[in-house]
Amino acid sequence: NAGVTQTPKFQVLKTGQSMTLQCAQDMNHNSMYWYRQDPGMGLRLIYYSASEGTTDKGEVPNGYNVSRLNKREFSLRLESAAPSQTSVYFCASTPSSYNEQFFGPGTRLTVL
């Protein structure tokens, strides 16, 4: 099992550009999450999907959109990137909302 995979690993964008971060898990988990990690701020939840077909906002959803494409895949889209979105983005999954979460390796995004 590959676990949770994320693409790309690194990305540099200019202000105003758009991009989609991809996440996939092969553990047949129901719930998936997107977090951002910033120095001194810890990890903060952007969006989550408790099950296929549902998505909900987390703590910091502004400037982002998500799609739960199927049970395996959960993508995060930045429509118009801003320097404040420079961060490390992590995807995570769990069998249900109450279980242990498993994390991907992260995407390091820089917005110039």
Place this chain on the structure above:
Amino acid sequence: KQEVTQIPAALSVPEGENLVLNCSFTDSAIYNLQWFRQDPGKGLTSLLLIQSSQREQTSGRLNASLDKSSGRSTLYIAASQPGDSATYLCAVRSFFSSGSARQLTFGSGTQLTVLP
């Protein structure tokens, strides 16, 4: 709103020492608490998950305790090794007002260095 604090932010110890990492949270209405390890430039690796009904959980040289009423958890690492050097994060799963428990709130972590 749940807040999670980890003190100290950084800790350096000689190899072989037993050590304790601290995590405190403001709202005791939690479902469970999870400890993670993060190596530089890497993702998070789950170490232990402790349910709100449990007092402690053990895995190898690691032991996590939970005192929900006082809003505290500790991660005890026995006989530390240089390979234990990493950032350790705790995260609390809290209940929403709707009664569902979905959101993890993370502390900022303790950066541990174990010196050979």
